[in-house]
Amino acid sequence: MMLLDDAPLLVKLIKGYFSDVDVIWRNREKIRRLQDKRLRKVVRYAYNVPLYHNKYKELGIRPEDINGVHDIKKLPVITKDDIRNNFPDGVVAPGYNRDRAEKLSTSGSTGKPITIYVDRFSILQSIIAYVRILKAYGERWNKTRITIIADTA
Structure with missing residues (x-):
């Protein structure tokens, strides 16, 4: 299906782009409130996922216990093996x-590959974010080659 054939997805992408594009210009307090709000939303969603639900339950955590980024240390750690298993x-x-959704897998370079599902919106949103980062650093999105050097330790 082409992007232009999926009007709801296109509207969601455009709305997301315009609501996120100015975030970097907000003051720290507004950014923190937005981070807190988005974290609460992710935690509520994750609570419905069996793996996360069981991990939360083991720790006695409910979504309403997480009020913002300052509570992130309360959340359970999920391992690669948890996802694989x-x-x-x-x-x-x-x-x-x-x-x-698309079924994506890692290369498995550190052991067995990890497979996840990723919806089209998330894939496109990630591409838009990547292009935005390139632009912020003065790079062109349409270069044929880019090298990213990162500290993996």
Whole structure:
């Protein structure tokens, strides 16, 4: 399906772009409130995913216990093995439409590959964010080669 054929997805992308594009110009307090709000939303969503739900339950955590970024230390750590051992049913929220998602896997360079589902919106949103970062650093998005050097330690 082409992007232009999926009007709801296109509207969601445009809305997301314009609501996020000015975030870097907000003051620290507004950015912190936005981070807190988005974290609470992710935690509520994750609570419906069996793997996360079980981890939260083991620690006695409910979504309303997480009020913002300052509470992130309360959240359980999820390991690669957790994802591998619980894929697909344990890492996918009930009602998630797997038919509208891509199944992506890591190369497995550190052991066994990890497989996840990623929806089209998230893929496109990541590409837009990547292009935005390149632009912020004065790079062109359409270069044929780019080298990213990172400290992996």
